[in-house]
Amino acid sequence: MHRNLTDEALKYTQMAAENLSSLPPVPPLRFPTYITSVDISPQARILCEILAAAPVHEVEARLASSLIQPDPETAQQVLKLSYNNPSTAAKFFRWAGLAQKHTGYSWNLMVDLLGKNKLFEPMWDAIRSMKQEGLLSLTTFVSVFENYCIARRFDEAVMTFDVMERYGIPPDIVAVNSLLSAMCREDNQTVKALEFFDRVKAKIPPDADSFAILLEGWEKEGNVAKAKNTFGEMVIRVGWSPDYMFAYDAFLNTLVRASNADEAVKFLQVMKGKNCLPGLRFFSNALDIFVKQKDSVHAVMLWDIMVGGGLVPSLVIYNVMIGLLTADNNIENAIRLLDGMAFHGAFPDSSTYNMIFECLIKNKMVRESGKFFMEMVKNEQQPTPANLTAAIKLLFDGDDPEIAIEIWKYMSTNNISPRDEGANAVLLGFCSMGRLSDLRRFAEKMIDERIIINESTMTKVKNCFYKEGKSSREIYDQILRKWKSSYV
Secondary structure (H helix, E strand, O other), X not given: OOOOOOHHHHHHHHXXXXXXXXXXXXXXXXOOXXXXXXXXXXXXXXXXXXXXXXXXXXXXXXXXXXXXXXXXXXXXXXHHOOOXXXXXXXXXXXXXXXXXXXOHHHHHHHHHHHHHOOOHHHHHHHHHHHHHHOOOOHHHHHHHHHHHHHOOOXXXXXXXXXXXXXXXXXXXXXXXXXXXXXXXXXXXXXHHHHHHHHHHOOOOOOOHHHHHHHHHHHHHHOOXXXXXXXXXXXXXXXXXXXXXXXXXXXXXXXXXXXXXXXXXXXXXXXXXXXXXXXXXXXXXXXXXHHHHHOOHHHHHHHHHHHHHOOOOOXXXXXXXXXXXXXXXXXXXXXXXXXXXXXXXXXXXXXXXXXXXXXXXXXXXXXXXXXXXXXXXXXXXXOOOHHHHHHHHHHHHHOOOHHHHHHHHHXXXXXXXXXXXXXXXXXXXXXXXXXXXXXXXXXXXXXXXXXXXOOHHHHHHHHHHHHOOOHHHHHHHHHHHHHHHHOOO
């Protein structure tokens, strides 16, 4: 094979390979491997197998005996799938580079592989080689930032930023944001990121992304005071824009999660005036939090600002909101939302209707429950058996037996199951009203349909008939015999 690396680059890669071979083995990390990869060429798979199985001192001989001369794409595949074998991967990188010049992408993979394995000295050897080859880029340094931060060596990550210019890469706002992001991804390191931000912001003015990264860090850590400071500075430096949605989402989520809903609503009103309302991500997250907190008051405020500002809720979000309102017995707002659903293209389903129907029944709203049942039937939305049974009881108790009977007929006609409890509720309703002819007619029909009538219900039926005299007792006895025979 002919030499395609410069002498200086070859020296550094040789040093890296030797340094690696003298290090204790690095515990296997859970990086992707050739074993689980489906998108790998046969040649790359063979080379990966060699790197995974061969002792370090035998790697180059085994690679040579494979008679494979990897092209840049094959070399990249091998490196991507050899993060668990840094020592043999370095040997492969040197061997492959003797035959064909590595691309900048392959060099970046090698730098990242070493960094991911916390092999920082060999990583810098590779970076110096890249400088000699003229292949360094911002991507190289972003990888170094990330790997130092993953290793929780934050000072060295900042040092890397400080020396970028010596390697010919200008430290611009993209570099700043990349380091901020790497820091903030680690637990409880947003303060460290802020220290770096404060140090460089005079020289490299921050953009909206800089603030969004910090605000997402404060959101993750739940630091309301710092989030307010960062947001205030953001408004002063970069102003307002609908393009800054991620920053607004993060800031408002921080407030809501910390139970600062009043402040969140105030900021929302300001944002609405600036035409900068946050997006669906915040709306969904905030609504979920209000549901957990059982806070329908702030949920309604949030809803009116967001939907009034043009956000179009989905059926799922409507149902979450209506569920919260009905759980809090806020039936007025629940029906208001129901009435506006079609306008927003979110057509209510049976869950929507049943939550409201249940709330009406629970609050003993007799007339409204009856009307709502009729609306459900008209709109072909089936009430649940439990709601139907509860409505029958409510309507009999509320002196509206005719609608109760209509509900029972609906259950019977549509063969809604289970309907035994509904049947018992009808019989008990007739008992309470002393309507013996209806009681007899419905009881006999229910027995014929093999509906289970409870023994406690039959006792009340008996009491109703027996107190009316002998002829009524005989009617009950007939019903009783029929009831008993239905269980034989």
